[in-house]
Amino acid sequence: MDITRANFTETLPIVSKAIDESSFICIDGEFTGLTNHRYNLTSYDSPEERYLKLHSNTENFMLLQFGMCTFSWKEDEQKYQVDAFNFYIFPFRSSFPGVPDRIFSCQASSLDFLTLQDFDFNKAIKEGIPFLRPSEEASVRSAIEEKQAYRQSTYKSPGVFALATLTNPSSKGPSTPITDQKTKDFTEKVVAKIKNFLENTEDSEIVLEPCNSYLRKILFENIPAAFPGKILVESRTDEQTHQRHIVVVRGASASLQKERNLQAKVKEESNLEEAVGFSKIVKKLSQSQKLIVGHNMLLDVFYTIQQFVCPLPDVLEEFKSLVGCVFPKLLDTKLMGSMLPFRDLLSTTALGDMNARLREPPFQPPDITVPGKYNVGSTKSQDSNLHEAAYDAYVTGSAFLSMVNYLKSFQTNKKILTSFSSLCSLISPYVNKVFLMRSFDIPYLNLSGPDLSPCRDHxxxxxxxxxxxxxxxxxxxxxxxxxxxxxxxxxxxxxxxxxxxxxxxxxxxxxxxxxxxxxxxxxxxxx
Amino acid sequence: MDITRANFTETLPIVSKAIDESSFICIDGEFTGLTNHRYNLTSYDSPEERYLKLHSNTENFMLLQFGMCTFSWKEDEQKYQVDAFNFYIFPFRSSFPGVPDRIFSCQASSLDFLTLQDFDFNKAIKEGIPFLRPSEEASVRSAIEEKQAYRQSTYKSPGVFALATLTNPSSKGPSTPITDQKTKDFTEKVVAKIKNFLENTEDSEIVLEPCNSYLRKILFENIPAAFPGKILVESRTDEQTHQRHIVVVRGASASLQKERNLQAKVKEESNLEEAVGFSKIVKKLSQSQKLIVGHNMLLDVFYTIQQFVCPLPDVLEEFKSLVGCVFPKLLDTKLMGSMLPFRDLLSTTALGDMNARLREPPFQPPDITVPGKYNVGSTKSQDSNLHEAAYDAYVTGSAFLSMVNYLKSFQTNKKILTSFSSLCSLISPYVNKVFLMRSFDIPYLNLSGPDLSPCRDHxxxxxxxxxxxxxxxxxxxxxxxxxxxxxxxxxxxxxxxxxxxxxxxxxxxxxxxxxxxxxxxxxxxxx
The missing domain is CATH 3.30.70.330 (RRM (RNA recognition motif) domain)
Structure with missing residues (x-):
């Protein structure tokens, strides 16, 4: 299912349950770019060098779509049930204290690649789920709490007025003197308007016409003083147009102020919840400690951690510790397909072709309860879904199970499919080894131990x-x-x-x- | 009209004609970002500082849409006719020797701004018109010519074969030894297939199955030698999938080679024409030497020159000379509206609000023959088109003509609208002065002379x-x-x-x- 900002909150419990019940989880990301070509990858990079090159080459690109398939063993049916989730991702779009206005890079060839898969950029950019790293969340939270405390303190002192929801008390801010006639005229006109609203209407509030940020500041600083004890002044952002309006509310009683402050607080907390967005899924995935399966997954791990958890460290060993904390069990099907016994049976480890090969003897296609929109038997060329992230994740899982079945066929107990836990020993040689592209003699990065150190005397x-x-x-x-x-x-x-x-x-x-x-x-x- | 890659070539003569016949041309761009916040703009930047800050703050962003309205005076109707063109822009998407795989930045808030205007990102990314700066065009041309010369030389020597269209003779390249059994088996299988094609079919060519770039290289280096004088080997890229195929063509006569080379040459030239794309319009605009009108147009000028002409220089004076060459006559309606006599009549110079004001007394809305989709009388809030680039360009032109009419009303000859040339003296105080945002005492950059140097002793x-x-x-x-x-x-x-x-x-x-x-x-x- 496609998940965007609109249905994210209602889907969250469904996704959570699917993660909890799964045997393993396949993931795949679609990115705005793959390399800025700062460094050439060579056949003889050391693992440390390769890590630093990839880190530097991929900085500032962004993950736009996160595909996730949970594979859950159904004991009664004796097969796996798949739930597929396709998350569209995009930075938070409201101005909100502490939320960064992100700048990210795009690589023309990568967007072109997505275009060929008929990727819906409008859906990603207009409806994508936002995200904050935990440290960003903490700084937004403390900015909000500071604001709430400030409102709390001002509402206690009569005669002082709750200022803009968007006025940050710690900013370099306040009190801009009015020096030009035009601004004076403008302010006087607004004061007259508010006077009329108070004296000649019974409306509870009046929304002022939009004006530029300088004039908004002037109004915030000058209007309350003109009507002491009579009004509250608030800033409100139109959810549709994002245009900011100043709203003048009749009355300034302590209870009214308290009520408005409470409303503002609720709104702020819910905005923060929304802003954290997709990072919740990554946190949930991480906490589940389930086996995470990907195909050629190093960059998926890079982008996922960088975007939703924390910046990548500058040292490979620290990166390995970090991955160990975030995703303690990873398996890369491209690496698995390049290792024995599969290396001699597969002519390619490109995902689509490899999966097609894994559906023919001596392999056996896994028996899976499939998400509606995906056609299992399809090969790459017939396959218009390929490279939708969730579909790639699904194909990865299918290939993985086919390889697991093959390994299982050498066991005494020939029963092909069984619960996942009993298979763990079979896959242990492949766990936490991530495929390295274009490396001559170090096929993988070993995330849970020292890397290979082949003789390079020649x-x-x-x-x-x-x-x-x-x-x-x-x-x-x-x-x-x-x-x-x-x-x-x-x-x-x-x-x-x-x-x-x-x-x-x-x-x-x-x-x-x-x-x-x-x-x-x-x-x-x-x- | 919306112009994309699909209708660009057929529209080119129409746009050219509209430019030639116009009195003046309004432009507006939509960008992927406005500032990377590297430097704060201050109220007291010197013009040189401001230029360098903007240059640095806007580096790597991209123009995604270029709106252009030509305003042509129709003597018989005594009014202006507008032709509106809305160009979607995106980097060239084929791999082609010398064409850069561009990496550009996006700012979340800018894409969000475009989202609010219902900007069609799919249209821009999937159907955008490509572009090359003249220097890039020259380097692609010389890469093509080198390739053509190489093919020419090889076709003269019998027994040597025209290699891949995409094999660059000057690359660090050739002759990879086959060392592993898997590659040997693969190559032998392909050779057997070609043998069968030559001996048992009458087809003129056979398209080999896709394989990775390493194997393509191996095949290119080994297949011709296996069938001397019998085949040509070519690379072909599927226009839909961008997948590369090797094609083996029966026969290797001089005339066949000549014909294939000619076909390749024609294809290369037409690809180059396509890749130059929108830069042709900018060249045409520049050569026309017409008055170019924009609203708050400094960044439009920045992005247009940077993307389609050449990188921006590091010195303000050089930038001024460059702009003088590319667009010798510019007029900024935001600056015009901030200068006398308009300064005292307009409460805002935001495009939509300013234009609405310019349709009320003492101003008079200009009488214009309008492009079908645009509703002249609309104000900003009713106006769903606002910020489509061509519509913004149209509104800019309308505001400009209203201000021109107002100036004209002080002339002895009160006839409101007249041919443009007679009005040039009226607008000369505003020409080549471009609005500077947030500048306290230097309202504009003077493109055709020294900048203001107000006293800053205080x-x-x-x-x-x-x-x-x-x-x-x-x-x-x-x-x-x-x-x-x-x-x-x-x-x-x-x-x-x-x-x-x-x-x-x-x-x-x-x-x-x-x-x-x-x-x-x-x-x-x-x-």
Missing amino acids: VFHLEFPALWKSNDLRQLFSPVGQIHISWINETQCWIGLHNKTQTKNVKSLVSGNSNDSFRLRTYKEYQ | VFHLEFPALWKSNDLRQLFSPVGQIHISWINETQCWIGLHNKTQTKNVKSLVSGNSNDSFRLRTYKEYQ
Whole structure:
């Protein structure tokens, strides 16, 4: 189901229940961008390097859609029931003390990718669910409490008036003198209008015409003093147009003020609730401690934590601790499909193609109770839903279960599907290992332990003139056979020897070459 | 009319003609953001400072919609005819050598503002017209020419084959050795398939199944050698899915190669034409040298030049020269409405409200032949079209003509509307002066001359502890009367004295104050 700002609150208990009852949960995100190309990923990045590059390359992009499928084992039916949720996400759109006016980046090719999936940008931007990190929530909460305390204190002192809901008492603020005739005229006209409202009408309040922020400030500072004990002045924002109006309320009794303050407080709390929005789901997911399954999920984890939890740390080990706290059990189906025994059975680990392959022998499509709109048997090309986030999450879960079934088939108890808890030992080799793209000899990031540290004695770092092409490099290395070139930038690359026994000959190769326009170092020397 | 990628080419001559026949042209842009808040604008920015702040604050945002209304004087009807064009803009979406994969910023509040105007983001992102700056166009052209030359040279040497349309000869590229069994098997399977196609079918070409970029590279490097003189290998991108396919074409005769090269060339040139897109309109606008009218138009000028012409320079004087070249005659209706005689007649210069005021006595609504969808008499609140860029441009033109008519009414010849050329002397005081927001004593940037340099002897720069609020400042300055405070940041501000005769007393005020937690300098000292 599609979830937007409009139906988020009513859906929250349904989503919560689905999470609680699930065996595992599949997720997928759609982003406004993937890389700002600040750093090239190379085949021989160390895990720490790779983390820092991805962190830097993805900063400021945003998650626009979060797909989530809960897979719940139904004992009586002996199969999984799937509930699919497709959340549209967008920053909070009201001005509200402490809520940042976010600035995020978009990458044309990523938006184009979403366009090809017929992504509804209007729905995301106009109806997306807002979000606040817990620290942002705390700072908004304290701004609200400060405001509430301020109102409380002013309502006790007679003759002082509750000022604008939107006037922050801690701001550099108040008391702008009126110096020009035009502003004087304007203020006098408004005072006359309020006088008329008080004397000649019985209305409980009057909404003043919109004016600019300077004039609003002037009015807030000057009107109450003109009618001591007779009115309250409030600021109100039209929910439709977001236009701010000043409202003058008849009467200034303590009980009226108390009532207005209470109303304002209720409104503020409910606004804060709305602003926290999708972060509640992430908190719930995290607290559930369920197994979270994704496909090529490193960036999903990056964006989810960054947007809804806290900024990413600058050190890989801290990132691992952080992920361990937020999502203690992760499984990446792209990594699972690249490991034995699947590596030899799958020609591709692209999600759609891999899932199609996992529905043919020796695999067996899992028996799942499917959400209405999704067609299980469909292959990628027929599949108009692919890359809607919740659908991708669903396909990920289906692929995951097919692989689990395959592992299970080697067990003594051949019964294909069973409750999830009994399968945990089967998947333990794959848990908390997240696929690394374009990495030659470190296929995954190990989130719950030290990373692989393959021997790179046959790998060399080379600096050379910008004019050199790969053929120049191959020619230089021709005495030691074929090489793998991985470009760092226009003047640096990694060279991996195919024939590792040639490693010892590389040094002589260089010293025999009188050309000192380049500089060669071993992997260790360069680190 | 709405103009997107689909109808842009056919509309181009209509727009061109409308520009040529116009007396003046109104423009308005809608942007993805207005400020990244890097710098606070202050009341006492120098013009140079203000330019640099705006330049820095608006970097990376993008113009998403360009509204343009041409106003053409119809001598026989004795009135203006308006043609309204609403262009949706979005970066080019195909991978194409030399075309940047743009990354731009969005500001939540700006997208929210557009949402309130019911802006169609899907239309902009999915159907927007692309653009290239002239320098980008030149670099794409030279990349294409290099490719064409390369193809030309290879087609002359028998036995060598035209490689991928998308293989860039100057890339660090070729010849990846096949080292793993999986890739060997894959390549052999494809070779067998091509063999079958050549021997057992009469089809002119075969489209290979999609595969990843590594395998495409392997195929490009290995297939031609397996069938010397028998095939051409091409890359083709599906226009719908953007998926890349390798196509193997039967035959490799010189004439076939020549024909394919020609086809590729035609396709490349037409892609380039498409990629240049909206920049053609800006070039046409510029070459027309017509009067360009906008409302509060500085950012419109910024974004238009930055996106479609060239990056903005780092020096205000260079910016002025640049604007002088691109748009030699500009008029800003917000500035016009803030100058005499209008200043005393208008209570607001917000576009919608100002235009409504300009339709009442002593003004007279201009008699205009209006584009169908726009309702002239509408006021802002009734006006659902407001902030569609072309509608804003239309309202700007209407307000402009009303002000021109008012000026004209003081002339001996009282005939209200007349051809535009006769009115030029009336508007000359307002030309090439662009409104500056929140500037206390410099109301405009003078694009065709030196800027105003008002006396700021009564203005002081103050540094102070971050805890100080405005009341602390007012208290400090209370001996010299009322002050205007303009915040630079948490610890710096400008102080303007209301009573300029007190200027001489400020120094003594400071020296009499033993507190050295602050530092006061005159405007000149600080510059």
